[in-house]
Amino acid sequence: MADTGAAIELVGLTKRYPGDRQPSVDGVTLRVDAGETVVFVGPSGCGKSTTLKMINRLIEPSSGSVRINGEDVTGLDPVELRRGIGYAIQSSGLFPHLTVAQNIALVPRMAGWSGRRVRARVTEMLELVGLDPGEFRDRYPRRLSGGQQQRVGVARALAADPPVLLMDEPFGAVDPVTRGHLQDELLRLQRELRKTIVFVTHDVDEAIKLGDRIAVLGERSRIAQFDTPEAILAHPADAFVSGFVGSGAALKRLDLTRLRDLGVPGCPTAHQGEPLPQVRARLRASATDEMLLLDRRGRPVRWLRRDDLTHAEGPLTEAGTPVGGTVTRDATLREALEAVLTDSTGRVAVTGPNGVYAGAVRLEGLLGTVRGLLAADRGRAREHRRERESTRPEPTPPEAEGATAGRAEGDAVGSAG
Amino acid sequence: MGFWDYVGSYREKLLFDAYQHASAVLQCVVVATVAGVAIGVVTYRREWAAGLATTTTSALLTVPSLAMIGLLIPVVGLGVAPTVIALTLYGLLPVVRNAIVGLRGVDPALVDAAKGIGMSRARRLLRVELPLAWPPILTGVRVATQLLMGIAAIAAYASGPGLGNEIFRGIASLGSANALNQVLAGTLGIVVLALLFDAAYVLLGRLTIPRGIRG
Structure with missing residues (x-):
């Protein structure tokens, strides 16, 4: 899919407030490629938010320039500039006196879209962020949960289809579970839309999960390291970065790879109603001593060991042990490891769409993979x-x-x- | 003559006075609201300007109403003019103060969001800041109305319109047969008008405060 984003270049971007001896942001130079998600991460007060706000000129830079698709935006009318840049902030920034639909419609309306087009767009955006338009269109923000408000905030930012999206700690005010869901949603949206996103957070885990590249910012927005999450975890540039990434870099690395990226190892399977000798022979022929029984729709239901098969008398559906937890092919290695560690015998079935069997992972195999990755x-x-x-x-x-x-x-x- | 007989026989005149009273107050409140909100909008973003606006309007309110009208008569003459000017000036304080408080009370994050999605200064004010500040402004207008109801009675001193004429006539002829009835009719008339206006404000609030921010 073609990238719809625009490249952003910051050149020597500096903000000095009158009366301060040190500039708040000191000569930030970096390039965000079109369609890329770059996360600014750093301790609070490091100027990451100020840097972000200089991109849409909510804060005027003291010196330096911002180029979007090669065009210096410091000369543009700020109001016009901002209409071409999506902006989402903490606790959503929805206007409480306007309905969900009115909030989303603001930017398209200002851009002079026709009423019919705006209405269609509102419906489309609500569907995009996973809210039922019929149910949510006419609600007021206070009648939404924090997570729903945040989704509407993102919908509003994307409503006029801007090539660039700026997000200032957008998920900072919601509970961790909701935050996880919102992050997954954003990843999904971004796979579809390929916007250029600059995302600010103080949460390293969020940065690692969302960023194509991460800029770790120190005091005065000095760039301590600007690289892919993998590289930052494997090789922090200095003590500041490694201190900020914190302990458990190897464990964090597990969040970056999903089972489907690696190819899920298979495992012998049997179908309900297959003759017992045939099943036994199959298991004997394989290198393992356990197999999965699948139901009619191909979903794993029971684990069958060699012993179970030898002593089996009745139907296979009563032999062995029921399959406890499963993980999907979209699970991260961390989720897979968690599942494998919780399982009493250290293995877990992997499922694809509709819960259909896709393979199985075992502790030993997973550890080998992780070591290789690192x-x-x-x-x-x-x-x-x-x-x-x-x-x-x-x-x-x-x-x-x-x-x-x-x-x-x-x-x-x-x-x- | 009993009070109700008095009201019955002078009904036309009392109704006319009441109408004039209400009309004068309403018009002055409208002018004070427009001017007060404008002063609020111009001053709320600067500490010193907002302070100046509030101090000046409160100083105006401390001038006794009789003195204010007395001072205005040599300048603008008798009748409607001094009444309208005095009432409008008195009505400013609650409106200006609540407009400033209301506009300042708008969550800065929302103003930031409005800016960030590309709203111009004027649009921000009309679409975001004033609607959000409207409930406190409306309260200010309501207070101003109550205040002006009473003060408007003094207007009769300058030959102005309204129920104050009844009260003044009664006071002037104290001891005569209808003096008490006149004072009573004027006063009760003002109280009834004030209650009616208050009810109207409740309705106005229902109609103009967006559902999303109604308490």
């Missing part, structure tokens, strides 16, 4: 760094460099414990 990340990050160093005009002293690399590596391995 090693590959480290390799890539090291290579990445070498490349950058060879192109950098002034190399940093070798001893400092060696120390960081050694410590970071120790971190990635040690932090798993």
Whole structure:
């Protein structure tokens, strides 16, 4: 699918408030590619929000420039500029005196869309964010839950189909469960829409989950590291980044890969009503000593061990042990690991659409995969760094460099414990 | 003559006075509302300007109404003019103060959101800030109305319109047969009018405050 986003370039972007000795944002230079999600993450008060607000000029930069699709926007009329940039903020920013539909319709109306087109768009946007238009269109924001408000906030930001979307801690005020759902929704939306998104958060886990790339910002919005989540987890650039990413980098890495990305290992299966000897033979032929019994729709129902089959007398549906938890192919490695660890025998069935059998994962296999992933990340990050160093005009002293690399590596391995 | 006999025989005149009274108050409240909200809009974003607006309008309110009208007569003459000017000035304070409080009370995050989605200053004011500040402004208007109901009675001193004429005539002829009836009719008339207006404000609130922010 073609990217609908626009590239954003920040060049030496600086904000100095009168009377302050230090600038609040000091010379931020970075490029966000079209269709990419970049997350600014940093401690509170580091100026990440100020940096974001300079992109749509809610805050006027003291110096430096912002280019969207190559065009310097510091010369544009701010009101016009903002209509072309979606903006979603914490606790949704919905206007309480307007209905859901009126809130979403604001930007299209200002852009001069016809009434019919606006109405159609409102319906479309509500469906896009997973709210039933019939039920929610005429509600007032106070009659929505926090998560629903946030969805409407995103719908409003996207209503006029802007190429760029700025999100300022949009999920900061909702409970963790809802936040997880909203993050999943945003990922899904972004797979469909490919907007250019700049997202601000102080939550590293949120950054890792959502960002194509993450800019870890220190004081005065100094960019401590700007890289993919994998690279930041495998190789934090300095003590500040590793401190901010916190412990458990290896575990966090598990959130970034889904079972379907790896190819789910298979496992012998049997169907209800198959003759017992045939099933026994199949299990004997395989390397494992356990198989899955599937129901008529292909959904896993029972685990059958060798012993179960030897002693089985009645129908297979009463042999073995029922399948407890399953995970979907879309589950992250962390979710899979969680499921495998909770299972008393360390294995769990994987399902595809409609709960149909897709494979099974075991603890040993999963651990091997994870180790491989982490090693590959480290390799890539090291290579990445070498490349950058060879192109950098002034190399940093070798001893400092060696120390960081050694410590970071120790971190990635040690932090798993 | 009993009170009700008095009201019965002077019904036409009393109704006319009451109508004039209500009409004068209503018109002055409308002018005070428009001017007060405008003053609020112009001043609420600057601390010193908002302070100046509130202080000036409260200072106006401390001038005794009789003195205010007395001072206005040499400038604008007798009749309707001094009444309207005095009533409008008195009506400003509650409106200005509540407009400033209301506009300042709008959640800054909402103003930010309005800016962020590309609303111009004027649109922000009309579509977001004033609607959200409307409930306190309406309360201010209601208070102003109650205030002006009473003060309007003084207008009769400057040969102005309204139920104050009854009261003044009664006071002037104290001891005569109908003096008490006149004062009573004027006063009760004002109380009834005030109650009617208050009921109208409840209705107005229902009609103009958006459901999403109604308490």
